[in-house]
Amino acid sequence: MKHSRYVKVIQQTILSDPLCSEDRMLWETAIRDVRPFSSFQPEKDASNPRLQIKEDNSSAAKVPPPVKNMRSYMLNAFDSTVHRKIAQGRLNIDARVDLHGLTQRQAYSLLLHFMQLAQYRGLRHVLVITGKGTSSGSDGILRQMVPHWLETISFRLCINAFESAARHHGGHGALYIKLRRLPSGHVP
Numbered sequence: 001m002k003h004s005r006y007v008k009v010i011q012q013t014i015l016s017d018p019l020c021s022e023d024r025m026l027w028e029t030a031i032r033d034v035r036p037f038s039s040f041q042p043e044k045d046a047s048n049p050r051l052q053i054k055e056d057n058s059s060a061a062k063v064p065p066p067v068k069n070m071r072s073y074m075l076n077a078f079d080s081t082v083h084r085k086i087a088q089g090r091l092n093i094d095a096r097v098d099l100h101g102l103t104q105r106q107a108y109s110l111l112l113h114f115m116q117l118a119q120y121r122g123l124r125h126v127l128v129i130t131g132k133g134t135s136s137g138s139d140g141i142l143r144q145m146v147p148h149w150l151e152t153i154s155f156r157l158c159i160n161a162f163e164s165a166a167r168h169h170g171g172h173g174a175l176y177i178k179l180r181r182l183p184s185g186h187v188p
Helices: 004-015 021-030 080-088 104-120 141-150
Strands: 095-098 125-129 159-164 174-179
Touching (some): 080 174, 104 125, 104 141, 141 174
Parallel strands (some): 095 125
Antiparallel strands (some): 125 174
16 A cells, blocks of 8 residues: 555654764763763662652553543544545545554654644544454553544644444454545645
8 A cells, every 4th residue: 555655664763763973973972971870779768759659549550441432433424425425445545554463652742643634634534444453462551542532622722433343344453534624725
């Protein structure tokens, strides 16, 4: 597929060293005279909570439950006719990205760049493959997190709606995404 080369370029950029040569020179200049303490041991003061390590049992630290019904997470209604046409192959998927094997951080960056590039290129329908995560014995962290990411403002600027893909496109381990059109004059 012609769009897969863009995904590879984005992924290589994200996974490669984030510092350019100028930034690297500045960083090396800044740390040139830095030396580690020879025998520095911080005091372990029980009254200082920053030095204590506590297990965080708050709900904010827990992964949200898996999303069973994508319809409840839609930004706008994903037109059932369009969904059916994509599922039946009568409407093309313009691009796809596979997030298998990536960390959450890598997946988030790749997905955001992919969405922005796809929107800029004027694409309308893309497929995001998160995987079901069943091989690791869990419900799949990316499968759980991607719908939540899509609700954030960074992604809402790019997408109009999303919904679970048809079984042959990955089912609950993949999402159809309808991209927003850029205002006229922005598409190359």
